[in-house]
Amino acid sequence: MDRLAFDIAHFLAGGLVLISFVLLYQDRLFALLNAYALQALTLAFAVAWQAHIQEAPHLYITAGITLVFKALIIPVALHRMVARLGVHREVETVVSLVPTMLGGIGLVALSMVVMLRVTHGADPLTREDLAFALSVVLLGMLMMVTRTNAVSQVVGFMSLENGLILAAAAAKGMPLVVEISVAFSVLIALIVIGIFLFRIRERFDSVDLQALDDFRGETR
């Protein structure tokens, strides 16, 4: 049973990292949002599984919040926003796909090395989960850095936050109150970012951040 529990947790966390790579690879906005919804769904399962094996009922609440907010509300809201924004729906990249993917692999390797070394002596499940969580965080940041489209930046930020939730679920003893407040802060971030998206679109007819830099008179 223990072996099976570990394998399933490992599978779900690894799935999160895999979906992060899927996110990195997308060049259509709607596909990106769908992949993000899939990641949030996987996260909800991962947290629920953690609740099951840790016998911590409050984690079910976290899983529920993740499922409702991140797998349903946020993707649907972003879908509608993109539809209403009416901008063209391709993801503009700064660095092309292949180097980004290679960099992502390097980051996963780095987080494995660091985490497995630093958490010497901890429970093996926690160690694996923390390593995966750090990978997801780094991949989310990588996405924010290598994409200029504002929507994909939002998605990168949200997926980064997924990594944090995974880490919080894996590290036993995270109080529920913190998780709820994190979930709400993400929601508020979504609202703020949404408003900004519309403002940017209103001004520049595009959500490409390049337009902001051009407006500031910078050249690259």
Add this chain to the structure above:
Amino acid sequence: MPLSAWLLGDAALLVLGFLGVFLSRARAGSALVYSAAFVITALLCGVSVARLLTGGEAATITLPFGLPWLGAHFRIDTISTFFLAVVNFGAAAASFFAIGYGRHESEPGRVLPFFPVFLAAMNFVLVADDAFTFLLSWELMSLASWALVMAHSREPANARAGFVYILMASLGTFALLLAFGLLAGADGHYAFDVIRAHPPTPVLAGLILALALFGAGSKAGLAPLHVWLPLAHPAAPSHVSALMSGVMTKVAVYGFLRLVFDLNGPADWWWGIPVLTAGAGTAVLGVLFALLQNDFKRVLAYSTIENIGVIFVALGLALAFKTHNFGAAAALAMTAALFHVLNHAVFKNLLFFGAGAVLAATGERDLGKLGGLLKNMPATGLFVLVGCAAISALPPLNGFASEWLVFQAILLSPSLPSWALKLLIPAVGALLALAAALAGACFVRAFGIGFLGRPRSDAAKDAHEVDRFSLVAMGVLSVLCLLAGIFPGVIIDALSPIVRALVGVSMAPQAALGWFAIAPIAESRSSYDGLLVFLFIALSAMLAAFIIHRLASDAVRVAPAWDCGFPDADPNTQYSPESFAQPIRRVFSGFVFSTQESVDMPAPGDLRPARYELRVRDRAWDIVYKPVVGAVQKLADVLNRLQFLTIQQYLSLVFAALVVLLLALAIWT
């Protein structure tokens, strides 16, 4: 007398500074604050001297403030007692002088609160016994004196002086911070007694010596870190200038002594070399620049640099002799250094008071607009003359006694085994001799232009004698110059416990010699008797005066004055300060300073006056400071681009920092 007496006195000074904020609005507030400061510092000086003579044991107190795990350690030993005596003596004299002089202050609210705080901070530096308290007091001293420099910040040059000063002071404190950090080691024991118990390794000790030379040297005015001093010291009110020049530089010397002779473990053989070189260079540079200045207070500030050079040469000699186990010679050099510390505090205060008196009487600091002051200000003139003679090292005054001791120590150098020192020290001696001679020229010029001849401006013509407090302060200091010069043996004997604490040995007692003579090494080799020299000078002068009065005709003769082809000469035809300095300026202008002379001669028939312009520039600015400033500006230009990045680039920066830190973690653990 327990240590708490000094701490109480310092606390009283701090309270006085606080009261000064309110008292500066009252009419008699200035006199009140200065009188109180005088009483407190005079008492502190008195107990310090008493402790010095009775030879009290070292005492410590730990107070529960400062760093929570450290507390504030205070300690008084013979070294700090001596400097406490010197500092509080100078402070008392300045306070007394200021009772009268402070009346001329236009903005007392900007001076009165900071003056007592400045005094208290200097006292705290001297009794601090851990690195934290020491640096805190040191920085308080810098800041309080900076506030005093900025008292008249509306004069354009003063703002720049204050800027340069605060910059150099911060740099110096930073160097000291690093030095104490190295001394404390990885365990971070900042209390001095723990540092003393764990001496650093030789390499670290060398680094600490360099940092101490930089940190304390920048405060004392060692070349090439001296550039702030001639700007800042004259900018402050005169009694504060006196304190900064005469007293605060001594606190810097104390900091150097404490770091190098006490905390830094046993000295290496080469330690004397940087100190000697810096000292000799400073002495010559300082006096050469002093010779070129037209501002009386700036002359004095540059001469402070020269005297600091002399003191550091003596300290370097003491280090060199001590490391080669020449105990008696090291004791001689250290005695000379401490004696000169004392002397300089006395005559530099005296001269700055004189400059202040002249400033109060005429409103002029420019020597080129003074002249003939001796007629209207005979007492001030006499006292300044004594100070000038003392600082020029003329017997029988005190300056001669201490510089003579320095040269006696230099003459012992051939017995040193190290060839580097054997070759270096005579060269240092030659430079020091040059500096001594130039100092004579410098003060002949300052006194001659300022007090003799005929007035060069109406302000100088209408000068009047200053108030009694100022005169008494100057008079007491003049008498002390004379007494210390006539009875040097008494002072050498009083200094012996401090010298023993610093170099382990002290000079043989001089009181046994009789007739107040001193013989630093052996009577067969050299000896000096200030009393006999004084008596001879006094008697021969009286005899000459008597003969002249007796034999010369006292009939009044009327003759045109200055009738050498100019029957009705304008005062401007007299020697000007520039013309007096011209020969020396031309000799040294090639490599020491850059001077530009230009004569603008009008064409024949043109009625405008010819103009002669002279620009003197300190090369230290070009050689040391310009590259540094340039590098800082270049770096700032490069970093300035960080202000104009795109969002993406800012995010990338954060991301890159995170990845680099993770990599470091992955590699090192």
